[in-house]
Amino acid sequence: MVITREYKFGGKYDVVVCGGGPAGVAAAVSCAKRGKRTLLLEAGGCLGGFWTRGLLTWLIDTFDKGDFWDEVMERLEKNADGKKLPSISRFTADTEKTKLEFERMCKESGADILYHTFVSDAITDHRMLKAVLTESKSGHVYYEASIFIDSTGDGDLGYLCGAAYEIGNEDGKTQPMSLVAHVDGVKIDKTNYDSRYVRNKEAKGNILNDINGSGISPSYKSPLLAVLSEKYNTLGFMVNHEYGSGLDTKDITESTLSAREEIHKVAEGLKNYGGIWKDLRVTATADMIGVREGRRIKGLYRVSIDDVVAGKQFEDGICTVTFNTDIHSLRADNNSGFEEKYDKKHPPYQIPLRALISADIDNLLMAGRCISGDFVAHSSYRVAGPAFRTGEVAGAYAAYCVENNVLPNTLADLSSFL
Ligand SMILES: Cc1cc2nc3c(=O)[nH]c(=O)nc-3n(C[C@H](O)[C@H](O)[C@H](O)COP(=O)(O)OP(=O)(O)OC[C@H]3O[C@@H](n4cnc5c(N)ncnc54)[C@H](O)[C@@H]3O)c2cc1C
Structure with a gap:
């Protein structure tokens, strides 16, 4: 059986961000604030991804994540009891307030949001992504852009483009899912x-x-x-x-x-x-079961366990990670709930900009869970603070690339766009 269908043209943007979790929100807002025409596509009916749709418990690794993070914390300001958010690295925020503030931030920045819109395919030409195809109540619609950002958590967009990716450990085993x-x-x-x-x-x-x-x-x-x-x-x-x-x-x-x-x-x-x-x-x-591990799209740099253990710093370091490696048991019969040999503290290490740039698709950036890293490193950087910060940087860099008509792999100096 061969199924063919027509797709309607939805619009041409400077930047299309796929996935409205914390990484996608940060990316869309930081890009739109820099004056670029930005579209944020989200499969669900609110922003925040696992933070909101997934009923996330704690925001983890929240120190030193930049001014934009501080602004979000100021906007959230208080927890569900009306108490000031504490200055500790792990705390609860109000789920409903997060949804509302994320929407307000997007609207204020000028980014367009489309809910209930699933990114289902991609049109590529050699190493360039030309358009994303979506399914929704509006039918089959495609959107074009100069730069695309994969913030689907699971690396759906990179996968649909045919970019190389990894999943799980060396045996392909992934961490379990949990419903909160x-x-x-x-x-x-x-x-x-x-x-x-x-x-x-x-x-x-x-x-x-x-x-x-x-x-x-x-x-x-x-x-x-x-x-x-x-x-x-x-x-x-x-x-x-x-x-x-x-x-x-x-x-x-x-x-x-x-x-x-x-x-x-x-x-x-x-x-x-x-x-x-x-x-x-x-x-x-939650209406969204928590998927701890999806695809890790291959980037110009792959953050590794060696970087984590060594507390590696980079010239193009854009995010400092302090959370420990944290791998939930890979087998149902493990009685502790965790793979204990990985439950380790390490010195702070950095994620370089290159881990956000696809190695295979020249106009694709990644943010959040699906950036380039190995199984163990991912278990440390997959939490709230790094997701938001990598989103912010991906959005700012996408805006810079559009403004200067260059591709992300030209590797601009950080001071030119941050
Ligand atoms: C069970 C569990 C517990 C966790 N506990 C914590 C915790 O306590 N503290 C902490 O800091 N972190 C925790 N995390 C990590 C959490 O995933 C991150 O904090 C953060 O949510 C990752 O952000 P993200 O934007 O990369 O991905 P996500 O939050 O997963 O957001 C991805 C978004 O993309 C959308 N999307 C996906 N595919 C498509 C598509 N094809 N088309 C359109 N939209 C799409 C989704 O609907 C979602 O909104 C936990 C994760 C899990 C799974």
Whole structure:
């Protein structure tokens, strides 16, 4: 069977950013603020990706991520309780406020947003990407641009262009997926609750003991509660690991179905177990299962475990990463929840601009989870701060390339665009 279809022309932009997670928002805003005609394409119905659609618990690695990050923190300003965001490297932000502020930032910058628009294919000519094809309520529509940015997290755009990529470890194994939930009804009592179930080293073990005590063995052996609001007793809740492929719709669907069942089963078990759990209620499960690892698109430089261990600095270093390497168990039968040999601290290291520039497609940049790196390095830079910062830099560099009519691999001096 051969299926052919006509695509409508949607518009020509200076820069098209694919994926409206934190990396994509930062890229689109930083590009549009520099006066370039920018389009942000997002498959879901809000901005923020895993931060919002995925009900992310903590923003991790938040220090020293540039003025733009500081501006976002100022805009978020307060957590769900109305308390000032703390000056620590890991904290919760308000999910709804994040959605709203990301939308406001895009509108103020002049970037166009299109929701419910899935980037499904790409038209290339030799090493140049000419257009992205999309599917949506509007039908089949294509968009042209001078520079494209892949911020899909999973490297969908690089893959659709035929760019080289890696996934998983040397055996192709990837970290598991997790579906996050929000819960309430847990009485927060600082002397009892705080010391046993959150904010201390034994917390995860204590939660696991109670889940086991209810007769359930959760698929994630380091179950997590994160306080979102003390005032309203709302918490982030993560208890599952799913081992399907995050790049296969059938696996993603089955993993989502299974994870949602497990969340409710564990919550019901804990409720019956009693104690602080007796009024536990699941208020929301994410509409987007969290895919920790997608494709890592091959760049002009590949950040490696050696760079991480050595705390490598680069002349074109654009983001300092301080988060440890963090690999969730690659096998369902691992009882700790993590691959412990990788759970290591390291000196701060940098991501160079070259890791954001595709080695194969001359007008393609990457930002967020899908930049160029190896399996272990990715486990450290895949968190909030670096996602946002790499997005900001990709957007600024795309604007510079358009302005000066050059391709990203000309490798401009950082001071000329940052
Ligand atoms: C289970 C889990 C727990 C995590 N916990 C934390 C944590 O506690 N703290 C932390 O800092 N980080 C955490 N992370 C890491 C988190 O992924 C990053 O912080 C950050 O969200 C990565 O940003 P991103 O923009 O690269 O990708 P994403 O947030 O994944 O955003 C990608 C966006 O692209 C869109 N998209 C994808 N494909 C297409 C397409 N083909 N067409 C159009 N749009 C598309 C998606 O809808 C999404 O909005 C966690 C990740 C997972 C999976």
